[in-house]
Amino acid sequence: LDIKKQVFENLEKYRTPGTLITSNTSGIPIKFMSEGRSDDFQKHFCGTHFFNPARYLKLFEIIPGPKTSPEVLDFLNGYGEKFLGKTSVVAKDTPAFIGNRIGIFSIQSLFHMVKEMGMTVEEVDKLTGPVIGRPKSATFRTVDVVGLDTLVHVANGIYDNCADDERHELFKLPEFISTMMDNKWLGSKTGQGFYKKSKNDKGKTEILTLDLDTMDYRSKKSAKFATLELTKTIDKVVDRFAVLVGGKDKAGEFYRKSFGQLFAYVSHRIPEITDELYKIDDAMKAGFGWEHGPFQIWDAVGVDKGLEFIKAEGLEAAAWVHDMKAAGINSFYAVKEGATYYYDIPKKSVEKIPGQD
Numbered sequence: 001l002d003i004k005k006q007v008f009e010n011l012e013k014y015r016t017p018g019t020l021i022t023s024n025t026s027g028i029p030i031k032f033m034s035e036g037r038s039d040d041f042q043k044h045f046c047g048t049h050f051f052n053p054a055r056y057l058k059l060f061e062i063i064p065g066p067k068t069s070p071e072v073l074d075f076l077n078g079y080g081e082k083f084l085g086k087t088s089v090v091a092k093d094t095p096a097f098i099g100n101r102i103g104i105f106s107i108q109s110l111f112h113m114v115k116e117m118g119m120t121v122e123e124v125d126k127l128t129g130p131v132i133g134r135p136k137s138a139t140f141r142t143v144d145v146v147g148l149d150t151l152v153h154v155a156n157g158i159y160d161n162c163a164d165d166e167r168h169e170l171f172k173l174p175e176f177i178s179t180m181m182d183n184k185w186l187g188s189k190t191g192q193g194f195y196k197k198s199k200n201d202k203g204k205t206e207i208l209t210l211d212l213d214t215m216d217y218r219s220k221k222s223a224k225f226a227t228l229e230l231t232k233t234i235d236k237v238v239d240r241f242a243v244l245v246g247g248k249d250k251a252g253e254f255y256r257k258s259f260g261q262l263f264a265y266v267s268h269r270i271p272e273i274t275d276e277l278y279k280i281d282d283a284m285k286a287g288f289g290w291e292h293g294p295f296q297i298w299d300a301v302g303v304d305k306g307l308e309f310i311k312a313e314g315l316e317a318a319a320w321v322h323d324m325k326a327a328g329i330n331s332f333y334a335v336k337e338g339a340t341y342y343y344d345i346p347k348k349s350v351e352k353i354p355g356q357d
Contacts, residue, residue, distance in 0.1 A: 004033050012041055020072060022048040026100055027157045030065045030093045042067035048076065049097055051287045052146070059287030060086035061097050081355075087286035094273045095161040096154055098280060099287035101273055102266060102294065104154050105167065109261045110139055111174050114212065117254060121194050121209050126223035127254055132244070133237035133291025140194035144187035148180055166268055167261075176212050185210075192217070225251035237291050241300040245309070259297060260309030266294040267318035270345060277332055278342045278353050295332040303330055320345045 004023060011021060017040045023033060030047040037045070047063035060080040064073055073090055080088035091097040096104060114124050121140045129138035137144075143151055152173060159171035173181075180186070180193070187193030196208045196217050208217035227247030231240040244255045266280050274280060281293020298306040303325065310317050324332075324343050334341045334350055344351040 001028050001032055004028065005036070008033065008037060008041070008045075012037055015041065018044060020044050020076075022046055022076070024048055024050055026096065026154060029095070030063045034065045034067070039067065043069045044072055046072060046076070047093070047097075048080075049091075049099075051099065057287060057289065058085070058087045058285075059099050059283055060084060060088045061091045061099060061283065061287075062088060063091050063093050063097055065093065087282055089274075089279050089283050089286070091279070091283075092273055095158050098273050098283040100154050101158065101269065102262075102280060102284055103288045104151065104158060105170065105265050106258075106262060107139060107143065107151065108155055108170050109167075109258065109265075111177060112170060113254070113257060113261075115174060115176070117250065117257075119250070119254070120221060120223065121212065122221055123223040123225075123250075124254075126228070127225070127251055131228055131231060131237075131240065132297075135289045144193035144195055146187070147189055148177070148186045148193055152177065152181060167265060176215065179215055180210075225249055227251040227255075238296070238300050241297055242302070245301050245305065256309045257313060259301065259306065260311075260313040260315065262294050263298050263306045264310045264313065264315040264317055267321050270318065270320065275346065276342065277345070299331045299333055303332070323348060 004025075008021070015021065021041065021044060023030075023045075025033075025047060026049055033047075034042045034045045042065060045065055046068045047061070047065070049059075049061040049063065051057035051059045062073060062076050062080065077088045077090060080086040089098060095101065110124055110128065113119075114121075125138035125140050128134055129136055135142065155171050155173065158165070159168065162168065162171075165171070184190050185192050191197070194210050196210070198206055198208050198217070200206045207220060209220050210216075211218050225247070226249050227244060228251060230243050230247070234240045234243065244252065245259060246252060247255065266277075269280065270277060277295050278293075281295050284290045284293045292300065301309075303321070307317055307321070324345075327348055329343055329350060332343050339356050340353050341350045342353055343349075
C-alpha cells in the first residue's frame with residue numbers, strides 16, 4: 001500500500017484533471033489507495049482487477065473507491081466488455097472482491113472436506129473437473145498452477161479482514177497446507193505441489209501425487225465412481241447436477257456436502273459483496289472458468305433440494321432465499337422472450353439482467 005500511495009502522489013503532480021487512474025490488486029482495499037489525493041483524482045480513480053493469466057481469463061472486476069463517479073464505472077464497464085473482450089463486473093470494496101472471495105471459499109471448503117471424507121487428491125480432481133463444467137485442472141492441479149503461496153496469501157487476507165464472515169474459521173489453513181508451505185512445495189514454480197513430475201528407474205517421466213495422510217509422494221491412483229458413470233450419456237453439464245447430487249456413493253455425498261456449503265455461503269454474501277446474485281455467477285464463470293455459477297447450479301438441482309443440502313450441513317441459507325420462496329418464486333433465474341431474468345433481492349421481484357439488448 002505504501003508503494004502505491006507514493007506512486008499516486010507522484011502521478012498527481014503531473015496528471016491532467018479528468019484523467020482516469022486505476023490500479024490492479026486482489027487484496028488491498030481501494031478506499032485506502034486514494035486517501036489524501038485530490039477530489040478530482042478520487043472521482044476518477046478505482047480498482048480494476050484482472051485474473052491471471054489475464055489473456056485467457058475473462059473476469060474484469062471494477063471496484064469503486066468512496067468517491068468514484070458513476071460515469072467512470074459505466075465507462076469502464078463498457079470498455080471492459082467492448083474493447084478488452086472481458087466480462088466486466090462492478091464489485092464492492094470488500095476483501096478479495098467477488099471472484100476470489102467465493103473461489104477461495106470453494107477451494108478451502110474442499111481442503112477441509114478432503115480430510116473429513118478421507119478422499120485422495122485424484123478423487124477430488126476427478127469430481128471437480130469437466131464433469132461439472134470446470135477446467136481440466138479441477139482443484140488441486142489449479143492450485144499447483146496458480147501457486148500455493150498466492151492462494152494462502154488471499155485466504156489469510158480474508159481470514160484477517162472478514163471477522164464477521166459466518167464461515168470465518170474455514171479460512172484457517174489445514175495442517176497439510178502449512179506443511180507444504182514450510183517445505184516450499186508451492187506447485188509448478190517450485191517443481192512440486194500436490195503433484196510432482198519425476199523420472200522412474202527406466203528414465204520415464206511419471207507424475208506422482210501427494211498423499212495427504214503421509215505427506216509423501218506416490219504413484220497416481222485412478223479415481224472411479226459409479227455416480228459419474230451415470231452421467232456419461234448426459235451431454236449438457238447443467239443436466240448432470242441433479243444426477244450427481246442423487247448419487248448413492250461417496251461422489252454423491254461429496255456433491256451434496258460441497259454444494260450445500262457453497263449455496264449457503266453465496267446466499268450470505270449478498271448484499272455484502274454485491275447486491276445482484278447474477279454478478280456472483282458471472283464472476284465465477286469468468287474468473288475461475290466455471291461453466292455454471294453457484295446460483296445456476298442451485299437452480300439446476302432445485303431450490304428446495306439445495307436448502308435440504310444446506311440444512312444437512314448444519315448451516316442456514318440467508319433469509320432472502322426464504323422470502324423469495326414465500327413470494328412464490330421458485331428459481332433464481334428465468335428466461336422470457338429470449339432474455340434472462342434474475343431475482344432482484346431488494347425489489348423482491350424478477351428483473352431483466354441488463355446489457356442483453
